[in-house]
Amino acid sequence: MRSLLALFVGTSLLATPALAQTPWTGGDDLPATPLACDATVKTVAPGPYNGGAPTGAPNRAGKPLRVVDIPKLVGVGYFASTASGIQQAAKETGSMTVTTDGPTKANIDEQVTFIDNYITSGVDGILFAANDPVAIAPVLKRALKAGINVVGYDADAEPDARQWFVNEAEPNGVAKALIDQLASEIGATGSFAIVTSTFTTPNQARWITEMGAYAAKCHPKLKFLETVEAQEDNILSFNQAQTLINKYGDGLKGIVGMTSVATPAASEAVQQNKLCGKMAVVGLALPNAMKPYINGGCIKSTVLWSTVDLGYAAGLALRAVADGTLKPGATSFKAGRLGELSIINQSQILLGAPKVFTKADINDFDF
Known part of the structure; x- marks a missing residue:
């Protein structure tokens, strides 16, 4: 009996990935x-465009834009710095008024409510960083259906729920x-x-x-x-x-x-x-x-990565889609002071590779 028990235990140990x-x-x-x-x-080639398109959007080329920026949450340094970059883009184009608004916690239900309210109040463009790619998609699709230009950054939605996404890396x-x-x-x-x-x-x-x-x-x-x-x-x-x-x-x-x-x-x-x-x-x-x-x-x-540059690129992308200069099929995007950015993954604008900051250079950066 003892030998059978020993055999059973030994076999069990062999079958169990104890070190996994x-x-x-x-x-x-x-x-x-x-x-x-x-x-x-x-x-890698970007592949065919898979983003969405606004329905019946008016001709916004060169015209003033009212834009809302709705990040995952407000009140943290990360999204304060992306908002700063968006404002830089607005100032550079001279034709966008951008308001940053959103939940104070990373809550997708609250984020959806903010977007819905701005669709109702009426804006020309929506910038977003998603708390949940699936849960945010329906409200962004409503924005597109209302003729609003939609561009994401930092955290994407389902591709057909927005036009372009600026990918930090x-x-x-x-x-x-x-x-x-x-x-x-x-x-x-x-x-x-x-x-x-x-x-x-x-x-x-x-x-x-x-x-x-x-x-x-x-x-x-x-x-x-x-x-x-x-x-x-x-x-x-x-x-x-x-x-x-x-x-x-x-x-x-x-x-x-x-x-x-x-x-x-x-x-x-x-x-x-x-x-x-x-x-x-x-x-x-x-x-x-x-x-x-x-x-x-x-x-x-x-x-x-530079969060300021991330917001800056997103702001310029929103202006470009509204103007019709950033279209499906593009393989690159002229992003002002950032130069030519690559298009990847069918409808994403790539900011660049991440950077490792150390004691040797961290004081050279202020964001």
Whole structure:
């Protein structure tokens, strides 16, 4: 009897993937396209246009535009800086009046209500950053049906619910930058957790999926622990980071922040726990928010793009679609001081590759 029990236990242990990593959480269900492990860049044709079109839009070419900018939420530095870029575009064109408005929390129902209200009140154009790509689509389609020009940035909707989307960086490029930087700071076998906004926030979910695929391909010994949600709320982000630190202790070598709120909040948690130099924080954040931690030597880096340029490009794109100079089939877009931007993924304007800011250059940037 004892030998049979031993045989059963031994067989069970062999059948159980005891050493398997936790499945990545927080991503979407779409296939991933991880980049090469080296610096090889592959150019891909944009493909046929798959965006939407406004119904019965009046001729707006060269005419003044009333535009509303409705980001995921207002009152945070990230979207304050994109709004600044949009205003730069409005000033440069001299023919757009832009109002930034939206929820104070990353809530898709509230965002939909804001958009609906502006459709009713009447605007020429809507700029948006989606809290949920599917849930926001019906109200954006109503805007198109009302003849309103619609352009997204930062976080996309379903393609046929808007005309164009200004992509801050391709998801697989963001994933590569984050995972390569993480591995360089915590080592090839380090363990880490992720603090994101919500599991339905489209850009973050896509980044997490691509991170999992790229890590499996290029850094297979990294140990993923879990993803937690923090709603792009500073206090909740700090508390979630603190919970991860308490939960895993020395078993946690790094935290990846997927939002401009989560990354500095996690850095503050690491600093308060006197873990500087022992635990890394790698993530997406405004340079200004990370300067105290990077200049102070607690955190080594932050990853982002120019959020001001992102808003600027989106504002110019809205003006261009209203003028009819940005049309389906375009392969590039002239974006003022940014020069010629590539069209990718059928109806997306690519801002460029993400940048890693370190102590060597972070003070050269002010946003």
